[in-house]
C-alpha cells in the first residue's frame with residue numbers, strides 16, 4: 540500500500556509533527572542538492588503547520604524556496620490569497636529569509652500570457668520538490684483539481700508545470716501545479732483534519748471515477764503518500 544495514514548491527538552501535535560517531517564526533507568534536499576523547494580496548500584487547515592515550520596531554526600532558510608500547490612487568481616491584498624497566508628504565517632522569524640515564488644502573476648484573469656509568466660518562474664525551481672503538502676476539500680478536490688474543472692483532465696496529466704482552471708466549486712479562477720509536476724517530489728503529504736475529511740478520504744480510497752473525487756488521481760498514482768490527520 541502506498542498510502543500511510545498517521546493520526547495525531549490534536550491540531551498542535553499534528554502541526555509540530557508535520558513541520559518536523561517537512562524540515563527533515565528540506566535539510567536532506569539542501570545537503571544533497573544545495574537547495575530545497577517546497578509546495579504548500581492554502582485554505583483554512585495549514586495555518587498552525589506554517590507557524591510551526593516557520594519557527595524552525597536549524598534550517599538554512601536562505602536556501603529554501605516556498606511555493607504553492609495552487610492559488611486563487613487574486614493578488615496578495617486579498618484575504619483569499621494563499622500567498623498572503625504563507626507570508627503571514629510561515630515566512631516570519633527564522634523563515635523570513637526563504638524565497639517565495641508566487642503562482643499569481645498579475646491581472647484579473649489567468650490568461651495564457653499570465654500562465655506563461657508563472658511557468659517561466661517555476662522553471663527556476665530546484666527539482667524535484669523536497670516536499671509537497673496537499674490539502675483536501677469535502678468535495679474530494681486537492682490542489683485546484685476540482686470536480687467539474689474545465690481543464691481537470693489536463694491538470695491531472697500534463698507536464699505544466701502550472702495551468703489555469705475554473706470550476707463551479709472554486710470561487711475565483713485558479714492556477715494549479717499539474718499532478719505530474721507535484722509528483723516530482725521527495726515527500727508527498729496529505730494534511731486533513733476532522734471526522735468529515737476522514738470520511739471523504741475513506742470514500743476517495745473506494746471505487747469510483749476520478750472525475751467525481753479528483754484526489755483519487757493522487758491516491759491511485761502509485762506515489763507514496765503520508766496522510767497526517769487529527770480530529
Ligand SMILES: O=C(O)[C@H](O)[C@@H](O)[C@H](O)[C@H](O)COP(=O)(O)O
Nearest residue numbers: 580581582583584674675676682
Ligand atoms: O487554495 C486552496 O483552496 C487549497 O490549496 C485547496 O486545495 C485546499 O487545500 C482545500 O480546499 C482544503 O481547504 P481547507 O483547508 O480550507 O479545508
